[in-house]
Amino acid sequence: MHYFKWALIVTVLGLVLGAALGWQTTGTIGGMLSVFFICAVLAVLEISLSFDNAIVNANKLKDMTPKWQHRFLTWGIVIAVFGMRIVFPLLIVVIAANIGPWQAMVLAASQPDEYSRIMQEAHLPIAAFGGTFLMMVGLSFFFDHEKDVHWVRWLEGRMQKYATIRGIEVAIALITVLIFSRFFDPAESEVFFRSAIWGLLTFLLVEVLGGLLDSSQQTLQAGAKGGLGAFLYLEVLDASFSFDGVIGAFALTHNLFVIAIGLGIGAMYVRSMTIMLVEKGTLTAYRFLEHGAFYAIIALSVIMFVQPLVHIPEVVTGLGGATLIGISLWASIRWNRSNGVARA
Numbered sequence: 001m002h003y004f005k006w007a008l009i010v011t012v013l014g015l016v017l018g019a020a021l022g023w024q025t026t027g028t029i030g031g032m033l034s035v036f037f038i039c040a041v042l043a044v045l046e047i048s049l050s051f052d053n054a055i056v057n058a059n060k061l062k063d064m065t066p067k068w069q070h071r072f073l074t075w076g077i078v079i080a081v082f083g084m085r086i087v088f089p090l091l092i093v094v095i096a097a098n099i100g101p102w103q104a105m106v107l108a109a110s111q112p113d114e115y116s117r118i119m120q121e122a123h124l125p126i127a128a129f130g131g132t133f134l135m136m137v138g139l140s141f142f143f144d145h146e147k148d149v150h151w152v153r154w155l156e157g158r159m160q161k162y163a164t165i166r167g168i169e170v171a172i173a174l175i176t177v178l179i180f181s182r183f184f185d186p187a188e189s190e191v192f193f194r195s196a197i198w199g200l201l202t203f204l205l206v207e208v209l210g211g212l213l214d215s216s217q218q219t220l221q222a223g224a225k226g227g228l229g230a231f232l233y234l235e236v237l238d239a240s241f242s243f244d245g246v247i248g249a250f251a252l253t254h255n256l257f258v259i260a261i262g263l264g265i266g267a268m269y270v271r272s273m274t275i276m277l278v279e280k281g282t283l284t285a286y287r288f289l290e291h292g293a294f295y296a297i298i299a300l301s302v303i304m305f306v307q308p309l310v311h312i313p314e315v316v317t318g319l320g321g322a323t324l325i326g327i328s329l330w331a332s333i334r335w336n337r338s339n340g341v342a343r344a
Helices: 002-026 029-061 066-097 101-110 112-121 123-142 153-161 168-181 186-213 224-249 256-279 289-306 314-338
Strands: none
Touching (some): 002 029, 002 256, 029 066, 029 256, 029 289, 066 224, 066 256, 101 256, 123 168, 123 186, 168 186, 168 289, 186 224, 289 314
16 A cells, blocks of 8 residues: 555545635535545546556556656656646637636636537547557557567457557558548548647657667667666657546546646555556566556547547446456456466
């Protein structure tokens, strides 16, 4: 439990702050309890949606230098909580409504319904951008010619076989985007496709930048440059995971500050889970756990493409990813038992 000490402290402080905010805005016990409950639900929502994020973070962090591990788990969590849960929703409104940051803050505080409407109108480009980026993350894991551990062997074996074909992940992602773009009217289709291309370019640019900064893409050798490349990759990845949670939070409340509290609490648990996975070597002990996380990432990317067409409850998204990870954990335990491997 010591891994979750700070997460529990932030939980208590966040829920107290949420209750105080509810009392201040409503002046009633019922209103206070309502905001308290919403903050708790948002925290659970963020944890369920980002559990696979913790596994992917741990996969990258285990190869980083201790100095850059510490920087990601300190500076990175500040960027994740403050940047993606507060600044990002404000930035969307600044761009969409063509107003200044301070005006957007005032709008969030005084006209939450209007603020939420602007956020929902920006859902399509956000879903296209984030879905494409996450799809590339998932496909890049499976289309790896050096990958030698397979969970769904008949599928992953074929993916590894064709991994030597240059650009196959990009082709699959673009074909998927083209298929989904046909379901929108011409104006929306153009927005969807353009945003998806930016998501693809962002992934490729991060990969190129990581390759330039890292002395080796494979090992992330010691030194500030290697750590910086992985740090930037993880920050963009965390941002992509946050898109769905931030947008989904507006289904529960239009109050930006309540959303920031609830999702901030959840982000702390993701950080704690990441540290635990790295230090305890859980990814090594459970050989298919990482596979489950990347399947969940691909599933989430498809869900983000579908959501502008058909509303999918956030609880379904979260439970779907958690189910895939749970099945992969169960398969790992079975493999360990059948092969006489002791749990780490």
